[in-house]
Amino acid sequence: MIEGARRGLIAAGLLAPAALVFAILFVWPQLGLFLQSLGGPPTFSRFLGDSYYLGVLGNSLLLGVCVTLVTLVLGFPLAFLLARAETRWAGLLLLLTTFPLWVSAVVRSFAWMVLFFRSGVASRFLQGTGLVAPDFQLIGTFAGVVIALAQVLLPIMIVTLYAVIRGVDRDLEHAAMNLGASPAVALWLVTLRLARGGVLAGSLLVFSLSVSAFATPSLIGGARAHFMAVTIYEQTLELLDWPFAAAIAAILLVISLSVALTYGKLLGEKTR
Amino acid sequence: MSRDGFLSRPLTRRTALTAATLPLLAPSARAQQRFTGREIVATAFGGPSQDLIQRLVYDPIARETGARGTQTPLLSANAFARMRAETQAPQIDLFMYSGGQQVAAKAGDLTQKLPDAPNFANVPANLKDADGQWIAWGLVTEGILYRPDKIATPPRSYRDFFKPEFEGHIAFPHITNGYGTDFLVMLAKTFGGSEQNIGPGFEALKRISGRANIFRSAAEVQTLFASGDIWIMPYDGASAMRSKAMGIPVSYAVPEEGAPYVLLTGAVAKRSRNADIASFVLNRHLDPEVQTAIAREIGWAPVNTATQLPPDVAPFMAPTDKLANLDRDAINANRPAWTDRFNREIAR
Structure with a gap:
């Protein structure tokens, strides 16, 4: 006792x-x-009773989900390779993947803007595929914001996954393969399962940073980017409606926390 | 608010040259050392404009009259807060405003009458207070910016934004940018509306917004023009001048409906004991040589009608008789409602 x-x-x-x-x-x-x-007139009902503001909330959550998925799909193989690379360059390669984080969000966004304009390389490439209209441009689109945000948040996903994958005991994979599992099955049943904590942590980090991001959505999305952080900024600094801005901030916090908790719970249950 | 971007622009190479030559011009013998031992504290907009004004106005005045000038950078809203807080014992004598605060300052009995000075008479009546409580010394003139290499006939009216050949090549600022608001109001006026009847402005904006690039920050103006996709946008002449200096061909046109503008004004705190020096300082701001230097280096248009701008500067600013006077009180009162409507109807 x-x-x-x-x-x-x-x-x-x-x-x-x-x-x-x-x-x-x-x-x-x-x-x-x-x-x-x-304080003042009702703020929460004003937000929740207006389809425009609910749309803004939906946009932010969708942005969080898309960026998380993109970084997970792109980041996992890379983190796996880096964690398993038996070369002394692995450390340097990991360092290289964090480069986007070293550049100011504003500078990085301006670089993307150049690529995303109608005559920019990225927009030109898409026009060339014939899948989009000939005058299509990525600037001011949801896809453009996802690409630019995924680029900067990818390192966070990779570094988180890297640490966890490195901690997975390779003997367990070998044991699975000794017992007849193909490498793919061993990866699925053993490595991925044990790395779930990393997937969860990485996803939560990327999701929360995406739903609250301001500079990139504002610059890449331009005026047509109706996201929560941009709306909070507008209400605080441009319209000086602080009670409403505070309400939006509180709603964003509660919603993203519940999404994160639900996600964590789902993933946690599957691990058991 | 968002207009403060224009107040912190880098200087061009010519600054040093202008600053070096100007103090040689006409030191008034009459004023010789008449303010010896005294000091005036003034607010400033910071950045290059503050440095330039220090060299062109305060330094020469210190040499000629003995009055030491200290500039302290304060954005207009903060400056107004200081003016109000220090009503009884002002620490700052001369307040410079770019957001129209001088009107509220006078209404709140925070200002005093400026002693008259020779250049004040050359400032048009609508750019100074009828009771002499404040006076403008500079202007940011808005209008139509365009790429002369893409648009052969210079635009002349806000109606030109609706020419079919410009479709897909138009950009305009978001309504939270002051120029975006002014564009909306000017469109309303062009199509039969006004500050009180903004509907026609929104209808007009809706016709071009579908394929237009709507941007938020002042820093995007050059990027947009440099991309080659954007040929025409409503903005200020100083931005066209800056773009041209950067090698991007951008010209400025004064619309026939008039050029909206931002006033740069000076007002003296009610209990300041240095109104005489402040008046002297403002008068120096209004000297045609100083007006020209400010226009060339910072892009702020002269308000002294005796100023003759050189041909490389004049095309980027609207003369004082081509200005459109907007009802700022009505605009400010409607801002929240207009922003909401803009977000829902225009920026989709």
């Missing part, structure tokens, strides 16, 4: 600094924000 109480004390002591910082810098301001959203 005494041993247990001591352990509890130690755990509380270890948690205290982080909890304190979290409480002061996150919980307290969030509470303030929430209280602000209650």
